[in-house]
Amino acid sequence: MPGTDIISGYCIDVFVAAVNLLPYPIPYKFIPFGDGHQNPNYNKLVELVASGDFDAAVGDISIVTNRTKIVDFTQPYIDSGLVILAPVKQHHSDAWAFLQPFTVEMWCVTGVFFLVVGAVVWILEHRINDQFRGPPKRQIVTVFWFSFSTLFFAHKETTVSTLGRAVLIIWLFVVLIIQSSYTASLTSILTVQHLSSPVKGIDSLIHSNDPIGIQVGSFAENYLVEELGIARSRLKVLGTPEEYARALELGPSNDGVAAVIDEQPYIEIFLSTECSFAIVGSQFTRNGWGFAFPRDSSLAVDLSTAILALSENGDLQRIHDKWLTRSGCTQSTDLESDRLDLGSFWGLFLICGMACTVALIIYFFLMLRQFLRHYPVEETDSSGQGSSRSARSLHSFFSFVDEKEEDVKNRSKRKQMQQAGNNNADIESEHRFVSP
The missing domain is CATH 3.40.190.10 (Periplasmic binding protein-like II)
Incomplete structure (x- = not known):
């Protein structure tokens, strides 16, 4: 205590309580180290113990590697470690608090994926689903409506194709995770003081x-x-x-x-x-705090045993509460957590993106196979230019993809029936030609 010969404190009480548990008496005398105004150099204090100037060092001495090389420490009597102050x-909520749960990158990527998934589902459903057909303006509106209505699981358009359903199931799972995370973060922002x-x-x-x-x-x-x-x-x-x-x-x-x-x-x-x-x-x-003794000191071992006994009987916690528990500032606020960024969800977006890519690749090969079956490659005039033939073939392919599948099948059936009728007529004409 200032102005007296009495030395007290948390470390002193722990040391005295541990010494009282030893099976033999130890005479000791506390000698202050430092000027009493600023914290002393703990490395120098440990060096004085190693050199024999002090028999031991009692205080808030952290047990670190360079110090353990020259002295022996007791069992740590308190856990410690470096933190940032x-x-x-x-943080006060404002009118735009609903945007705070996600970063700008997260909002942008999420919006892009809504549109991408809507476009992919439209491509997969366009030929076989009447709900995804119609005038161009209506189809554009359908893509936007279907995309963003999945956020609330309120999409009224049904998917018919297997590929479309697979993509939609994966996307709805992604939406569920994003929606749950957003709700939890926004609830925390609006209800907890940050x-x-x-x-x-x-x-x-x-x-x-x-x-x-x-x-x-x-x-x-x-x-x-x-x-x-x-x-x-x-x-x-x-x-x-x-x-x-x-x-x-x-x-x-x-x-x-x-x-x-x-x-x-x-x-x-x-x-x-x-x-x-x-x-x-x-x-x-x-790390932790311990008492320093010269190398190979038996007191370090005996006091370590005593400190463990203090911890087991609860005296160590009572000394801690006496000196280190304060109630002057009752602040119960939490530090603001980081906003949810793209790094937390990139795995989900990767899975969804791969599913869309695979579905489009499979759909392309299926359409190409059907196109070649319904529109077999015709021999072209050798004098025709290759670029114009390629352009016509590509235009025919996109026209085929844009057609309704049912119309393509009906036209194919009519063509087959017409060919069969022509074949029958040729056979009858041949019979008349060869008859007597």
């Missing part, structure tokens, strides 16, 4: 050039530089919670920081009184 603002932040997580910080605040003496500096490749010039050392708040309020454009990276217990205590900030993203390292 950033300023947030309350906070929004320009910083979305560690990835967005890595790919930006904004300055990042870190705690003085924290292992976060080496981790960000050596493991994540962040330039050391972007890191700004901060020593107190007041400096955290001031740097975050100034922002990167006013000699402040875009975010602060620190261990979760510190951030939770900071957020207990500062409601205009929040943790963004998820915890991206896993």
